[in-house]
Amino acid sequence: MTEIIILANSHKPGGRCIAGIDKERGDWIRPISREGRAIPNNVASRIKLLDVVSLRLAKDRPRDRYQRENYFVESWDWEVVGSVSQRKIHKYCEDDSIVLHSHNDRVDPSYFEKIPFREWKSLQLVRAHVAFERDYWRNNRWRASFKDGSGEKLYLKVDYPEIVEKLERGQEISSKCLLTISLAGPWTPDNVQPERCYKLVAGVIEL
Numbered sequence: 176m177t178e179i180i181i182l183a184n185s186h187k188p189g190g191r192c193i194a195g196i197d198k199e200r201g202d203w204i205r206p207i208s209r210e211g212r213a214i215p216n217n218v219a220s221r222i223k224l225l226d227v228v229s230l231r232l233a234k235d236r237p238r239d240r241y242q243r244e245n246y247f248v249e250s251w252d253w254e255v256v257g258s259v260s261q262r263k264i265h266k267y268c269e270d271d272s273i274v275l276h277s278h279n280d281r282v283d284p285s286y287f288e289k290i291p292f293r294e295w296k297s298l299q300l301v302r303a304h305v306a307f308e309r310d311y312w313r314n315n316r317w318r319a320s321f322k323d324g325s326g327e328k329l330y331l332k333v334d335y336p337e338i339v340e341k342l343e344r345g346q347e348i349s350s351k352c353l354l355t356i357s358l359a360g361p362w363t364p365d366n367v368q369p370e371r372c373y374k375l376v377a378g379v380i381e382l
Contacts, residue, residue: 180195
């Protein structure tokens with residue numbers, strides 16, 4: 176069994192996308208199903224950020240384009256075995272670098288052909304001063320505005336439902352947060368523009 180500190184629980188077609196840190200090794204893990212890749216809602220709805228979840232991962236792994244942290248799930252008998260404090264996850268923050276390979280909200284898939292597979296990453300925990308704003312282009316979405324470690328401003332879609340619900344209710348959100356940033360697989364907007372991998376906020380821990 177593997178124990179994961181949960182740091183992301185975001186919407187995904189057909190369920191949720193869950194990710195976290197392997198408690199023993201300190202590596203990121205994104206468990207995925209073999210059928211549709213999403214984690215069923217009846218499993219994910221019981222899990223909160225900072226929970227420690229025990230689950231069984233399959234021996235074989237997908238070699239997913241651009242998401243090196245993916246592991247197949249062996250079974251759905253997930254168990255919440257504890258939780259950790261905010262203080263204990265600060266050591267996993269990467270605040271002194273750009274966020275997921277670029278200074279904007281996307282990564283050109285061709286970028287990954289230029290770096291070794293071991294350097295690919297699609298998950299990153301950052302500590303940031305954040306302003307949450309209505310999406311410029313789609314009023315039913317929210318975005319997180321913050322600066323990366325080099326001072327470049329990012330404006331990323333928020334896909335963490337608990338924070339979105341608070342924002343929709345008009346609740347005040349702390350400007351000091353830990354954000355889990357996730358990189359989606361390649362996608363072609365309107366089937367005309369080039370493929371790109373977009374970044375999104377998959378977890379928010381208010382400090």
